Every structure is written in C-alpha cells, then in structure tokens.
Amino acid sequence: MSDCIFCKIIDGSIPSNKVYEDEKILAFYDLEPQAPVHVLVVPKQHICCANAIDESNVDYVAHIFTKIPEITKKLNLENGYRIVNNCGDDGCQSVKHLHFHILGGKKLDSQMC
Numbered sequence: 001m002s003d004c005i006f007c008k009i010i011d012g013s014i015p016s017n018k019v020y021e022d023e024k025i026l027a028f029y030d031l032e033p034q035a036p037v038h039v040l041v042v043p044k045q046h047i048c049c050a051n052a053i054d055e056s057n058v059d060y061v062a063h064i065f066t067k068i069p070e071i072t073k074k075l076n077l078e079n080g081y082r083i084v085n086n087c088g089d090d091g092c093q094s095v096k097h098l099h100f101h102i103l104g105g106k107k108l109d110s111q112m113c
C-alpha cells in the first residue's frame with residue numbers, strides 16, 4: 001500500500017530501528033515508546049487490522065507468534081512482557097497496518113485500559 005507508513009518501513013523507504021526480520025515479518029522499535037522496551041511486530045503483507053485476518057493471511061499472524069519468543073529473548077524480556085493489538089477506532093488503532101506491540105522492561109500496570 002503506497003500510503004501506508006509500515007509498508008514504507010518494510011520496503012526501507014522510511015528508516016526504522018530493526019530488531020528482527022525474515023521473509024514474512026519485521027520487528028522494529030516504536031517511535032513513541034510507552035514502556036522501557038516497546039517494539040512493533042508487523043507482517044510484510046499489508047493486512048489492515050485484526051478484523052481482516054482470514055484463512056488467506058493467517059500464516060503471517062501465526063508466524064509472528066511463533067517468532068515472538070525469539071524476539072523477546074533478544075530484547076531480554078525473559079521476566080515477561082505484554083502483547084497488545086489495537087483494532088479500529090474504538091481500539092485507537094492509528095496505523096492501519098496490522099501490528100502487535102511488545103511492551104516490557106518493567107513491571108507493567110495490571111490495568112489494561
């Protein structure tokens with residue numbers, strides 16, 4: 001998608017601080033961190049949001065979750081972390097490319113919202 005910030009990060013036209021990359025996914029540090037460690041994991045295929053996950057693209061999502069243990073180990077989050085996905089307007093999703101926030105590096109608030 002030509003107007004998608006995360007597609008531009010994936011194709012390298014917008015720089016990012018990468019943590020992990022393979023043929024299907026990219027993980028990079030969030031520009032506006034909300035925890036001592038705040039990384040975003042995105043599929044390289046443009047999927048607008050969690051509501052658009054279906055049989056045709058679920059492999060990307062499964063791959064993200066398969067790689068999260070490796071990514072979080074690299075980030076020294078052995079003591080735990082939170083995975084967040086914001087979906088749609090009520091979920092306050094600001095970038096319309098499916099992404100999972102990995103938050104950690106401290107004891108997080110027990111309140112989810």
Ligand code: DGP
Binds near residue numbers: 030
């Ligand atoms: P969400 O609200 O769930 O859509 O989160 C989008 C996140 O993306 C937000 O935490 C800030 C981050 N973000 C937005 N633009 C950029 C960018 O150009 N680079 C990086 N690294 N992160 C970005």
